[in-house]
Amino acid sequence: MLSEIWIRRLLGTAAMVSTAAAFCILLVLVTLALPLFTAGGLGTVLSWQWLPFQGKFGILPMVVGSLLLSLGALAAATPLAVGLACFAQVLAPGWIKSPCLAVVHYMTSIPTVIYGFVSVFVLVPLMRQWFDRGTGFSLLTAMIALTLLILPTIVLVFQATLREVDRTARATCAALGFSKPSYIRHALLPLSRRGLLAAVILGFGRAVGDTLISLMLAGNAPMVPGSPLDAIRTLTAHIALVVATDSQSTFYHSVFASGVILFLIMILINLALRRLGGSFAP
């Protein structure tokens, strides 16, 4: 019986570690970003110019860049995901349904760097040709690649809700004489709004957190874009660029501030998902 207690404690410790790790990471990041608040550095970081050699460490352009890119990708991916999920759940002929879902599952396992890599050699030249402006590394380019990256997350989370709703509503609606497309429009989608909202929030989290797509495709210019064809820099790419290029340690405050901002976004996302209730983990 003694061993029973010890096993319980051991397993409990593992669970504690898995839980506490997130809070420890937040603690470390906040501690390292702390000098900003005491030395009045907050104003220098929360400003609109990134000219580190002139002492201007503003990261607001990166915040805007992150938001624009994520929201843009989300705006493109959400309708696509809704169409795809409804197709897989209702419209697809029997033989195509499970391969279709298997492909979406498979998409989650494709490395991010592959999307970035292929886009550099396919999408970027195309963008350069079509729009005949700039280098082809732009907000729009990154948005297209990012759409493909977050699509499977949204589809899988949304489809889990659709499956549940479909199970309860299908027979009723068929008995009422709904055609399949009307059933989607008037019963299935309205009934699974919460699932869609959860899926969109999770997709947003995935989009904000992605580093490689924006680092490889968005051009990394630290400014607020005037058009979708301008280059942008995201918070994630900013962290990667500043840390990986052996910058001076005076630059690091802005990096830790970026890390804290990203972390806070994730906390908000998780709180929002909690409020929606249920379990929406993909």
Place this chain on the structure above:
Amino acid sequence: MTAAQKRRLADAATVAFCWSAAAGTALAILAVMGFLIFRGAGTLGLELFFGQTHWWDAVTGARPVFDGLWSALAGTLILVVLSCLMAVPVGIAGGIYLSVYATERFRSVAGFGVDLMAGIPSIVMGLFGFSMIVVLRHAFFPHAKTCLLLAAVCIALLILPYLVRTTQNALSGLPEQLRLLGPSLGFTPWQNTRHVLLPSAGRGVLSGVILAMGRAAEDTAVILLTGVVAQAFLPRSLWDKFEALPFRIFYLAAEHRSAAELDLAFGTALVLLMLTGALFCLAFLIQRTMEQRWKN
């Protein structure tokens, strides 16, 4: 237009929209894979991995490989094994605790922590590893630098929440009568877990582990900040810099100097895609057999 006509039009639009969403996605994925296979397939071969070095010399580390991806592949494999050694025991144990032992309240709090952890962007995880080095350098070891061990720890943290969740879900997904079987025979919670639950849910747990391995192999942002370099050969110790497949792809996409290097990049991308694809298929098959076993 009559109401019936309007409805028929809307129906047709819905069908067209759903079909084109599905077809468009399939086309995009086919284009990505097709392009990689088209450009990369020709480079596959022993030379892609080992360059001009004899393969046996390369594998044993007797001679360095200059123009192949062996050291990147080895770096990734070592990284995956190391991080799984750290994360898998903790993750599975944590998942078991949450599913079998935990009170409802603790499960809810821990669930939030684990979900939050799963949401942390990998670059932030890398930044965490990097800041550990900054702290160490200031406080204890002035010579501390980013290295293989640090990267493995950060990757382990990255995959930990997935392991906890998949283990927890695999155990909680078992049929009710099976979960009550042990206690009804007078088993203690651990005996029940060890002899009834784990053997039944083993495949689910295993497929979770394999998926986590795939994530460990593909992640670039973490290692970008924790010690990966473009040219390092095989790491000689845990404190060494290392190479990795995803970083090499990222690096060569921007820095290729010749057509041969570009071919190498396409070959590397294809190898990584095959590696993660193989892990995915394995996990998928294992998961399917598990689901079939417990259907009804």
